[in-house]
Amino acid sequence: MPKYVKWEVASKPQNDYNIGNKKFSFGKQGISTVDIIVIVIASILIISSGFFLYKSVSTLNTVTKEIENMKINNDSKQETIKKLAELGSNEQMLKEEYSKNEIYIPSSKNSEGIMSDVDNIVNDNGATFVKLEYLAEGAMSDGLVDVPFILKVQGTYDQVNNILVSFSKTERLYVVDKVDSIKTNANSEIINSEIMIHAYYKPK
Secondary structure, three states: OOOOOOOOOOOOOOOOEEOOOOEEEEOOEEEEHHHHHHHHHHHHHHHHHHHHHHHHHHHHHHHHHHHHHHHHHHHHHHHHHHHHHHHHOOHHHHHHHHHHHHHHOOOOOOHHHHHHHHHHHHHHOOOEEEEEEEOOOEEOOOOOEEEEEEEEEEEOHHHHHHHHHHHOOOOOOEEEEEEEEEEOOOOOOOEEEEEEEEEEEOOO
16 A cells, blocks of 8 residues: 655744845845845945035035135235326325325424424414423334424413314324323413423334
C-alpha cells in the first residue's frame, strides 16, 4: 500500500526579511536598501542646501551693508571733490578764502589789529573804553598761541551785551571767557565790566 506522506507547511510571518536578494519586506510591500540610501542622501542634500542658503543670505546682508557704507563714503568724497573743483576753477575765490583764514587765525599776534577791533566794537555799541590789558601768552598743543587779554569798558547792560555779540562776528577769532560787571552806583544804569577774551595766532 502506498505510504501517505504528511506535508506540513509552516506559515511564514508577515514581516519577511530576505537577505539573499537584499530586500527588506514590510507587510506586502518592500523597501530596498537602495531606496534607503537614496532617502539618506536626499536628506543630507536638503539639510546642506538649507545651511548654504542661510550662509548665502547672511553674506548677502553683509555685502549689502558694506555697499551702503561705501555709497555714503563715496557721496561724501564726491561732495568734497565738487567743492575743491569749484575753488580750483576760480583762482580769485581761492585767494579770498585763504585771505579770510589768515585773518581768522593770523601768523602773528598783531596787537594793532586786536586794538582796532576793540575800538570799533566798543565805539559802535556806544560804550566807553577804559583799558585793555594783555596777559601772558601760552602755546597750545596744536601749534596755536593763546593771547589772553582783559577788556575794561563802561556802559549799560545792553551795550555790554552787544559788545559780547559783536566779538563773535569779527573776521578774527575771539573767544569770550568770562565777564565781571558791577554797577557804578545804585541809581545808575551804567556798569563797569571786565571781559576776559582770548585771541589766537599760529606762527609759520
